[in-house]
Amino acid sequence: MTDHPTPRETGSAETRPHETAPIETAPGETLELRVGAPAHGGHFVARHEGRVVFVRHALPGELVRARISAGEPGARYWRADAVEVLEPSEHRVAHPWPAADALLSAGSGTPPVGGAEFGHAALGHQRELKSLVFREQLSRLGGVDPDAIGFGGTQAPTGERADGLAWRTRASFSVDGQGRLAMHAFHSDRLIPVREMPLAVDAVNGLRLWEIPLPGIERVEVAAPASGSAPLVLFVEAAGAKPGAADRAARRLPEGVSAAALTQEAGGAADGAGSLRRLRGRTWVAETAWGHDYRVTGEGFWQIxxxxxxxxxxxxxxxxxxxxxxxxxxxxxxxxxxxxxxxxxxxxxxxxxxxxxxxxxxxxxxxxxxxxxxxxxxxxxxxxxxxxxxxxxxxxxxxxxxxxxxxxxxxxxxxxxxxxxxxxxxxxxxxxxxxxxxxxxxxxxxxxxxxxxxxxxxxxxxxxxxxxxxxxxxxxxxxxxxx
Structure with missing residues (x-):
């Protein structure tokens, strides 16, 4: 996943920075920027005194005040987050998830959670932006003219909701130091407590995991099959946690929900490898597709x-x-x-x-x-x-x-x-x-x-x-x- 595009990755001559003398601006300071084309990774390209700035939470054509999030004075490019919109795009809309709304978060001094970085754009415009990124990547990195293969733009799947919400059948959460359900800010160790996830299907939000104390739990993985079969909650216990942390959390789940625990060894692998044990129900979910039944265990991969x-x-x-x-x-x-x-x-x-x-x-x-x-x-x-x-x-x-x-x-x-x-x-x-x-x-x-x-x-x-x-x-x- 290329979440941090470099000038080499984002490509065209328009987005490559000129060699300039160092500019005395440091992370945390704000700049007034006119925003340009989208770049791969959820950013938009702007310039400040010849230097490329990759801006998140903006839209092409907007004039924004952006806070520098990464980039020293001598860096070839910087990254920034829009914290105020001075001239909004006609495609800007109210964000459907307050916790992920960058402008709202900037006002409260808390960073937004990651995972909904295009929520401030109308759904049709989101697809136009994705089409632009795809065309640029395919032509520059792939050496293929999108028009020559009949590329017709980004399309919604048949049956998609008009608001583009409630689609995730899988969700991953962290747990903060107070045992609360949380998510990370973008590319940050900072955890933000959450009480909802509008991108998730109702069966995920219906578990109301934010009401369950989670001391001793490092991560929570949820799978709620679109078929309506029983959801599975996987509690990943923190290495060295006192025994029973996942068991106590599982007892707070609604009836009919399966639960499992992944117990990590102290000082073990950072990827969460460990022993999986059943707490209630089963350690897998039943999925269906194209008239066939599937069994998917624990953290096993399935389209979300x-x-x-x-x-x-x-x-x-x-x-x-x-x-x-x-x-x-x-x-x-x-x-x-x-x-x-x-x-x-x-x-x-x-x-x-x-x-x-x-x-x-x-x-x-x-x-x-x-x-x-x-x-x-x-x-x-x-x-x-x-x-x-x-x-x-x-x-x-x-x-x-x-x-x-x-x-x-x-x-x-x-x-x-x-x-x-x-x-x-x-x-x-x-x-x-x-x-x-x-x-x-x-x-x-x-x-x-x-x-x-x-x-x-x-x-x-x-x-x-x-x-x-x-x-x-x-x-x-x-x-x-x-x-």
């Missing part, structure tokens, strides 16, 4: 927008057009969102290979694909485990499954950082005829598109879906084919 699973499966199946007897690979496959319908489409005479690196999520995939012998689940890294035609067992660090015919199609749904050059090279060696690439980061998508071009693959289409309303994030589904 309530409409995303159905929407993305429809997009991927439309791009790959899987047929009986075909051989397809689902890479970074998660719990099997795409693998299950693909296995059904290729039938017993075909093969679908699922590759997923997270052990727990890979186990979920095995359960979800039980009874489908045409589906093979492999745990490991794509660049190591994806079979390539003509390779012997173990070649290039691969597994015993190396070799065989080329793949008819590939689903590529990597983490936010993208697939990367090693995985792209491996996929190209597997010689799939079509690649359906699902991405939540336009810069990573564009970089991988450029790498695929070096291996003989061309981007034929790209559709951007607004699966993260009121944030700068977007979901891209692209089709790459062998040239």
């Amino acid at each position: 927008h309530r409409l995303a699973p159905e929407t993305l499966v429809e997009e991927v199946l439309g791009l790959l057009d899987p047929r009986p007897g075909q051989r397809i690979a689902d890479l970074y496959a998660g719990a099997g969102l795409f693998t299950v319908p693909l296995a059904e489409a290729v039938g017993p005479s075909g093969e679908v290979l699922s590759i997923e690196g997270a052990p727990g999520t890979s186990r979920d995939a095995r359960r979800n694909l039980h009874g489908r012998p045409q589906a093979v689940v492999v745990e490991g890294r794509v660049e190591k485990r994806l079979p390539v035609p003509g390779a012997g067992a173990g070649a290039d660090g691969g597994g015993a499954d190396d070799g065989g015919a080329p793949f008819d199609g590939v689903v590529l749904d990597p983490p936010r950082a993208g697939a990367g050059r090693a995985a792209v090279a491996r996929i190209a060696r597997a010689r799939p005829g079509r690649i359906a690439y699902v991405s939540c980061d336009p810069a990573a998508f564009a970089r991988d598109v450029s790498d695929f071009a070096r291996h003989g693959y061309a981007l034929r289409s790209a559709r951007v879906l607004d699966l993260y309303p009121h944030t700068h994030h977007m979901e891209t589904v692209g089709l790459l084919v062998r040239a």
Whole structure:
């Protein structure tokens, strides 16, 4: 995820700073700035005496007073937060979430929580901004003209609410030093107590977690399936916390809600690795998509927008057009969102290979694909485990499954950082005829598109879906084919 764009990342000559003498301005001071184009990462480009300033919580064309948040006098660029709007954009609206409203927070001396940085823009304008960012990233980093592939702008999924709220089926919260439910300010260790999350579905807010004392808890993860099945609350206990912290919190949850605890070892891994134990109900949630049932355990990955699973499966199946007897690979496959319908489409005479690196999520995939012998689940890294035609067992660090015919199609749904050059090279060696690439980061998508071009693959289409309303994030589904 590129939350902090550098001038190299944001690109055009218009956004690259000139070399200037140091300007005597320090973090915490305010500047009056005329705001320009959007930059990847939720910022907007402004200039002060030749120096680029990346401004959050503003809109193009506005005149704002912005407080410098990062950047020493000699830095090539600064970052700032709009704290007062002197000349507002016609697209500026009231923010739907007071805790994330930068202007309101500036008046109270408290920073806004992160996660809704576009809430001050009308929903249609948010999508226009995302389209501009996507076009710039694709043309500059990917070397592809968006018009040449028929890019039609950012679109809302069918069934989206008019206000763009109540879409998150997953939510992650921190806990402050007083045991209160909280969220982080943007790129800060500071925690802000919260009492609601308007971007979350009603089932998440209905838990009223802010009313539960949470001493000894470091983080709270919530999953509330769009199907209406029982929510799961995962309490991550702080390393070294007194025993029973999660148990006490779980007793305060409403009836019918499952709860689990992740207990961390003192001095253990920073990623929260530890032992998962059931407190009540079950340690997994039941999800549905495209007529299929799925089991997703604990912190296992699942698309967070309530409409995303159905929407993305429809997009991927439309791009790959899987047929009986075909051989397809689902890479970074998660719990099997795409693998299950693909296995059904290729039938017993075909093969679908699922590759997923997270052990727990890979186990979920095995359960979800039980009874489908045409589906093979492999745990490991794509660049190591994806079979390539003509390779012997173990070649290039691969597994015993190396070799065989080329793949008819590939689903590529990597983490936010993208697939990367090693995985792209491996996929190209597997010689799939079509690649359906699902991405939540336009810069990573564009970089991988450029790498695929070096291996003989061309981007034929790209559709951007607004699966993260009121944030700068977007979901891209692209089709790459062998040239």
